[in-house]
Amino acid sequence: MKKIIELKNISKSFDNELILDNISLDIYDNEFITLLGPSGCGKTTTLRIIGGFEESDAGDVMFMGERINDLPPHKRHVNTVFQRYALFPHLNVFDNVAFGLKEQKLPKNEIKEKVEKMLDMVMLSGFGNRKVTSLSGGQQQRVAIARALVNEPKVLLLDEPLGALDLKLRKDMQQELKKIQKNTGITFVFITHDQEEALSMSDTVVVMSDGKIQQIGTPVDVYNEPVNAFVADFIGESNIVDGVMIKDYSVSFGGHTFECLDTGFEENEPVDVVIRPEDVDIVKPKEGMLCGTVKSVTFMGVHNEAIVDINGFMWMIQTTDPVHEDSYIGITLEPDAIHIMKKSEYSGMFGDYSSFSNELDELSNPGGEDQE
Numbered sequence: 301m302k303k304i305i306e307l308k309n310i311s312k313s314f315d316n317e318l319i320l321d322n323i324s325l326d327i328y329d330n331e332f333i334t335l336l337g338p339s340g341c342g343k344t345t346t347l348r349i350i351g352g353f354e355e356s357d358a359g360d361v362m363f364m365g366e367r368i369n370d371l372p373p374h375k376r377h378v379n380t381v382f383q384r385y386a387l388f389p390h391l392n393v394f395d396n397v398a399f400g401l402k403e404q405k406l407p408k409n410e411i412k413e414k415v416e417k418m419l420d421m422v423m424l425s426g427f428g429n430r431k432v433t434s435l436s437g438g439q440q441q442r443v444a445i446a447r448a449l450v451n452e453p454k455v456l457l458l459d460e461p462l463g464a465l466d467l468k469l470r471k472d473m474q475q476e477l478k479k480i481q482k483n484t485g486i487t488f489v490f491i492t493h494d495q496e497e498a499l500s501m502s503d504t505v506v507v508m509s510d511g512k513i514q515q516i517g518t519p520v521d522v523y524n525e526p527v528n529a530f531v532a533d534f535i536g537e538s539n540i541v542d543g544v545m546i547k548d549y550s551v552s553f554g555g556h557t558f559e560c561l562d563t564g565f566e567e568n569e570p571v572d573v574v575i576r577p578e579d580v581d582i583v584k585p586k587e588g589m590l591c592g593t594v595k596s597v598t599f600m601g602v603h604n605e606a607i608v609d610i611n612g613f614m615w616m617i618q619t620t621d622p623v624h625e626d627s628y629i630g631i632t633l634e635p636d637a638i639h640i641m642k643k644s645e646y647s648g649m650f651g652d653y654s655s656f657s658n659e660l661d662e663l664s665n666p667g668g669e670d671q672e
Contacts, residue, residue, distance in 0.1 A: 562638075577618040
């Protein structure tokens with residue numbers, strides 16, 4: 301694929317606080333790439349630097365091989381859709397979408413053709429004469445996307461555009477955005493703090509934390525092969541335990557030695573061990589590799605979510621088997637359920653579910669725009 305944007309050693313500070321710490325990133329033509337991370341990680345600042353709304357303190361922004369650091373936003377082949385759609389309330393749907401084309405002084409018949417084609421693509425045919433203030437949130441978002449796409453930018457930047465929508469509409473729009481990206485062939489750079497959204501929509505996921513890129517990969521790679529405890533914890537649920545890599549294909553944790561698929565570590569090297577909750581099998585205690593007491597069970601519809609005390613470490617286990625609070629159970633792990641990571645600055649910070657609750661998790665990350 302052809303490289304369309306290059307960020308080279310970008311750094312940015314606000315009020316002496318480092319927001320982006322020497323990041324580099326390549327973005328390719330016809331790619332749906334998502335910058336994923338918690339509020340304050342630097343993802344929105346990265347997007348604004350690409351769009352020309354912020355200037356980096358150091359580093360270069362390259363577009364199709366040319367440096368564009370000093371190019372203002374309106375001269376970049378990039379359009380942006382913000383979480384607050386910034387539609388013109390005094391204009392109807394047609395005129396909102398046509399605004400950029402009229403600024404270019406294109407012929408009226410060409411404007412009409414382009415706008416109607418774009419409204420059809422976002423499933424708003426026949427809405428041209430409607431006031432934007434009469435539309436639902438999802439419809440307004442579609443207008444904002446149509447207005448951004450009608451100018452045929454090389455790149456579309458989307459800053460948490462689904463954040464204001466309710467859950468069902470958000471799911472619908474995830475599918476629509478992916479379809480629009482495929483149909484137009486335009487590169488989408490999408491910002492979100494929602495892991496599921498990133499995994500379901502993206503060709504490439506860029507996980508960010510503390511102003512640094514932690515990992516770049518496909519959704520499958522980032523989920524199955526996290527590089528450190530932050531990524532493992534942020535992308536889905538993870539049990540992250542201290543272990544020792546005895547030798548290639550053999551790791552010890554929880555008082556038991558397990559077969560695994562990992563190699564390339566030193567003998568007896570301390571490591572972080574990641575086990576996804578859905579990869580744990582519950583068995584009778586006498587058949588278990590490890591055993592523990594079930595502290596709580598939450599019915600999640602498709603599966604049960606159990607918090608289990610195993611040697612003082614609280615594991616999360618997701619299972620379709622019946623499981624009961626206060627019962628004593630065994631667990632087994634297949635080699636491909638175990639992922640080994642190098643120790644990092646995030647080791648010991650994540651992976652224990654002693655204080656886990658869905659409600660607290662939501663309160664700690666209520667959404668909204670990055671405060672960067």
